Amino acid sequence: MFELLRDIYAQLTPRRRWQLALVLVLMVIGALAEMFSLGAVLPFLALLTKPDLAGIPEVFVQVLSFLGHYLGGGPLLAASWLFACTAALAALLRLLLSWISARFVYIVGADFGEEIYHRILRQPYHFHLQRNSSETISGMGKVTPLVMCVLAPAMQMVIASVMTFAILVGILLVNVKVALLAGIAFGGMYYLINQWAKNKLKKNSEIIAAAETQKIKIIQEGIGSIRDVILDGNCSVYVNAFSQSDRRLRRAQAVNSFLAIAPKYVVESAGIIMMIVFAYNLTKTQDTAVQAIPLLGALALGAQRLLPYLQNIYNSVACIQGSLGIAEDVMYFLRLPTHEESMKSAKNNVEERGFYRSGVLVELQGLEFRYASNLPNIIKSVDLRINRGQRIGFVGATGSGKSTLIDLIMCLLNPTSGVISVDGMEINESNRSTWQRRIAHVPQAIFLTDSSIAENIALGVAKAEIDMSRLMVAVEQAQLTDVVRQLPRGLDTRVGERGVQLSGGQRQRIGIARALYKSADMLVLDEATSALDSDTESKVMDAIYHLNPEMVILMIAHRTSTLERCHYIYQVVDGRLKLIKNNFSAHEVAF
């Protein structure tokens, strides 16, 4: 648990560490006020039962004489004021501390959420290929439980520990024996209970973390395949799977919250019994029961303050132990290296550089690739030179490796061996993103956001910054003009989640317009026109072939008619390239 807290502290920015230091200072001031208010009850109760200063510690006598003189009343009035003011001050500081610490914890939660999202989006493509997206989404979703069940309790634990210490010192000043007895007995009880419960809490924390992820996965799968769910009428399969995970999660949560709260009742009743025994013994040693009242009152007040703090410490520890699984999942994402951090550790640590403009844009040499060390090579010994302005088509049986090859050219995947160069410069960590920014890509499945057509075409550009004239050209080239004209709000029409309000062909054309809007050196079309009728496809392809003559266009298509006007057509056969059509003269073929 303490390792986790150390890790969390390590993730705080210097600014947050300063803020934490301020919270700690406030905590100490609050603890001192707590201690004073406890001390102030003693003369108050003593003067209530016996209105003279005999038997009251010298320090209080002096303070009360001074205050009494200042207030123009007797020592009882001074003691009443002192007790009331210190109690009010302690309460005020506690209130302030609660507000500031809660704010701090939730701001740290916001920092973590932002940081995780940033790190996830900066991970290389293979990271996303290897992980189920529901694990990533649920990882982000676990920031809230981390705040509620780890950060807030950790803060509570520190506050309660400081306060406990102050109260114990306060009781120590009143009665050493009782302070030691109370500290050892109550602290010991909570410690033993925690030793017994901690393994159960940790085991449940793992169940909770796994079940949270599983639930998101089931929800995503059910909603993602909603058409099949409706057609097959098998929603009960998804509901049952969800229910199993959810019930497992709730059972573990119920046990953990019971384990966190249950000791309160045991320790509280033990505290009452201790007070009874102590009060009984005290009256035996004092002449009258009245004489014992100030001491008993101070101790009762001490116990009344001490026990909730001790319970708070235990509760916080139990809560953190019961959320270790969730916290570990969140920390995994926080520890992911960002692109900038990978760059620092990369051997070739050079500034991001631009490319000079040579005739050869991309060159692949001896390229091999496999998805994992235990899987066979998907791309085998590929050599290819792509000159500026070339239009190149790729065909091949399904699963032959076309998309994988394109992903390698776009540097979304790292080759297992071989070299990819752009403008004669080998692609590595330092220049990869510069190259990627110069590529426009139309994938097989177009992802649309639930926003307007204009925003979907200029994806990632703030609405106010969209270049409308460039956008209109892209709309025209992608054969979207008529579609947009018929829509009630034109380019401002919302497309619905994932573009559900559009046809497959319209979605595909928005994807093409998106790629055309981006000024790129290389346009990649991965079966980008498969959903279009042949007339629309021919018009779109016509516009594409007439794009900037310097631009490289790579196309994957199953319909050879789509690739008719390519300079070269390669067939991908079991991960190797075979030139099957050359519309250039033989001496220009370079591979």
Ligand SMILES: Nc1ncnc2c1ncn2[C@@H]1O[C@H](COP(=O)(O)OP(=O)(O)OP(=O)(O)O)[C@@H](O)[C@H]1O
């Ligand atoms: N993330 C992955 N992990 C492991 N293997 C993968 C992964 N993605 C693809 N493959 C495998 O790599 C091979 C090539 O896939 P790829 O998608 O490149 O083929 P393709 O020629 O583009 O197919 P299609 O025409 O059907 O799109 C296939 O055998 C596929 O199973």
